[in-house]
Amino acid sequence: MKNTTTTLKILKELLFRNILNILFFLLAIFFVVILKKTEIGQVEVIFLNVGQGDAILIQQGNYQILVDGGADDTVLYELAKYLPWYDKTIEKVVLTHPHADHINGLLLVLKNYTVGEVYYNPVEYPNLAYEYLKDTYNDILVEIKSGDVLEYEDIYGVALYPFEGEKIQEKNVNNSSVVMLFVLNGYKVLLMGDAEAELEEKLLDYTFLEGIDILKAGHHCSRTSSSISFLSFTQPTVAVCMCGIGNSLGHPHYETLEKFEKMNVQYFVTYRDGNIRFRF
Numbered sequence: 305m306k307n308t309t310t311t312l313k314i315l316k317e318l319l320f321r322n323i324l325n326i327l328f329f330l331l332a333i334f335f336v337v338i339l340k341k342t343e344i345g346q347v348e349v350i351f352l353n354v355g356q357g358d359a360i361l362i363q364q365g366n367y368q369i370l371v372d373g374g375a376d377d378t379v380l381y382e383l384a385k386y387l388p389w390y391d392k393t394i395e396k397v398v399l400t401h402p403h404a405d406h407i408n409g410l411l412l413v414l415k416n417y418t419v420g421e422v423y424y425n426p427v428e429y430p431n432l433a434y435e436y437l438k439d440t441y442n443d444i445l446v447e448i449k450s451g452d453v454l455e456y457e458d459i460y461g462v463a464l465y466p467f468e469g470e471k472i473q474e475k476n477v478n479n480s481s482v483v484m485l486f487v488l489n490g491y492k493v494l495l496m497g498d499a500e501a502e503l504e505e506k507l508l509d510y511t512f513l514e515g516i517d518i519l520k521a522g523h524h525c526s527r528t529s530s531s532i533s534f535l536s537f538t539q540p541t542v543a544v545c546m547c548g549i550g551n552s553l554g555h556p557h558y559e560t561l562e563k564f565e566k567m568n569v570q571y572f573v574t575y576r577d578g579n580i581r582f583r584f
């Protein structure tokens with residue numbers, strides 16, 4: 305009898321101790337989850353190596369902006385490396401212009417993620433993917449124009465082109481690219497889409513572009529972009545060329561890389577350097 309009472313007493317004590325342990329464990333998990341949710345974390349920009357094409361992810365915590373989506377499904381694999389596993393929402397998407405190497409991958413992103421809005425410049429251009437985008441996602445398409453702002457915590461993005469109120473149908477659709485300046489925790493990141501020298505010239509009135517930190521150089525570092533006058537004006541510290549290895553256009557053109565070297569601009573090329581990530 306005495307033995308049974310002692311055993312019961314020990315069992316009771318063990319149970320009591322374990323209940324406390326279990327409670328403590330649950331409480332710890334609760335705090336970890338809550339803290340993880342409230343911690344916003346650093347802001348980052350990642351130039352995704354999607355072959356010949358652009359796909360640029362800007363994110364802070366659970367908030368993402370994706371500028372272009374590359375030419376194929378590579379973007380899905382690259383995004384999965386950086387987005388939190390539980391996050392299937394991309395808040396904002398920007399399509400700079402409807403060329404295949406910018407829009408095709410975006411359609412797959414739209415299929416696989418919940419997207420808040422797709423900002424674009426509604427130029428006319430014969431491309432099936434573009435037609436599909438306009439037909440299928442009309443409810444989330446938003447026309448973007450200079451002065452429009454995308455903002456969240458340490459992310460401040462402003463559209464510089466197309467100009468508000470200006471309706472120009474460029475023959476060369478590269479020069480209809482949406483140009484965005486992002487200020488990420490104070491650092492200036494200029495995304496040129498496929499803008500060439502003609503469009504660069506139109507931006508020379510924006511004095512706040514004098515001295516930027518990162519330039520996503522226009523049109524995959526083609527010789528027709530990143531003019532001397534634009535580079536002298538913006539004085540980027542770093543330039544990024546988004547190119548696929550052995551691409552048929554020969555990007556990046558050596559003339560552009562030479563200009564970077566002459567002007568002391570450090571440059572990265574996605575096919576050589578892979579995903580290029582900056583955290584601020």
Ligand SMILES: [Zn+2]
Nearest residue numbers: 357403405498
């Ligand atoms: Zn392109």
